[in-house]
Amino acid sequence: xxxxxxxxLALTVLAxxxxxxxxxxxxxxxxxxxxxxxxxxxxxxxxxxxxxxKGKEKVQExxxxxxxxxxxxxxxxxxxxxxxxxxxxxRLENIASRLDSRLGKLAKDGQDVTDFRIALDVAKSKIALxxxxxxxxxxxxxxxxxxxxxxxxxxxARGKLDAIKDAIKQAxxxxxxxxxxxxxxxxxxxxGSSNNSQ
Numbered sequence: 001x002x003x004x005x006x007x008x009l010a011l012t013v014l015a016x017x018x019x020x021x022x023x024x025x026x027x028x029x030x031x032x033x034x035x036x037x038x039x040x041x042x043x044x045x046x047x048x049x050x051x052x053x054k055g056k057e058k059v060q061e062x063x064x065x066x067x068x069x070x071x072x073x074x075x076x077x078x079x080x081x082x083x084x085x086x087x088x089x090x091r092l093e094n095i096a097s098r099l100d101s102r103l104g105k106l107a108k109d110g111q112d113v114t115d116f117r118i119a120l121d122v123a124k125s126k127i128a129l130x131x132x133x134x135x136x137x138x139x140x141x142x143x144x145x146x147x148x149x150x151x152x153x154x155x156x157a158r159g160k161l162d163a164i165k166d167a168i169k170q171a172x173x174x175x176x177x178x179x180x181x182x183x184x185x186x187x188x189x190x191x192g193s194s195n196n197s198q
Contacts, residue, residue, distance in 0.1 A: 071145070074154065078141040081161060085134050088168050092127050095175050096120065102182065116182055123174035130167035137164055 099120055103113045140157040147153040 071150070074150070075145060078144070078157075082134070082138060082141070085130075085137070085161075085164055085168065089127060089130050089134060089171075092123075092130070092168070092171050092175060096124050096127060099123075099175065099178055099182070106182070111185070116178060116185075119174065119178045119181060123171055123178055126167060126171035126174050130164055130171050133160065133164040133167050137161055 103116050103120065106116075107113045137157060137160045140153070140160050144150050144153040144157050
């Protein structure tokens with residue numbers, strides 16, 4: 001082979017060797033870039049995980065706060081309802097005692113009040129039923145406050161609230177009937193006494 005060909009071959013090998021150094025240097029810098037990019041991606045992932053965790057914690061705090069507010073509203077509602085029902089029962093008891101004293105006065109005047117007393121006793125028994133229902137509702141609502149399933153327990157308590165409402169309405173209606181019957185008998189006697197005096 002000629003010297004020219006050997007020289008060309010030597011130049012080609014040398015060029016390839018020096019090019020591979022450049023390629024090796026370039027590959028090393030690319031590898032460093034990849035490593036740096038992997039580190040950045042890992043940092044971003046870590047920050048994202050931290051942010052997600054903080055977000056979850058914040059959501060838990062908000063849920064707990066809302067749950068506390070909801071339970072406070074339910075407790076306030078329950079307390080208002082109990083106070084209202086208790087006041088209603090007290091008013092009905094007051095009316096029943098006033099009617100009892102009125103019937104005592106009518107009996108002293110010589111009127112027959114046995115039918116009125118029977119009707120008043122029915123009204124008093126309905127008031128007593130409403131009072132016992134109120135104590136049941138109080139215990140049911142206290143159970144709702146500490147329950148693991150407050151929604152279902154509150155639905156049961158709501159049913160009892162409806163029952164007490166109906167009992168109060170029935171007691172009120174019975175008292176109204178007693179009052180009407182007393183007024184009706186008083187009106188007859190007044191009209192009868194006015195007819196006798198004429």
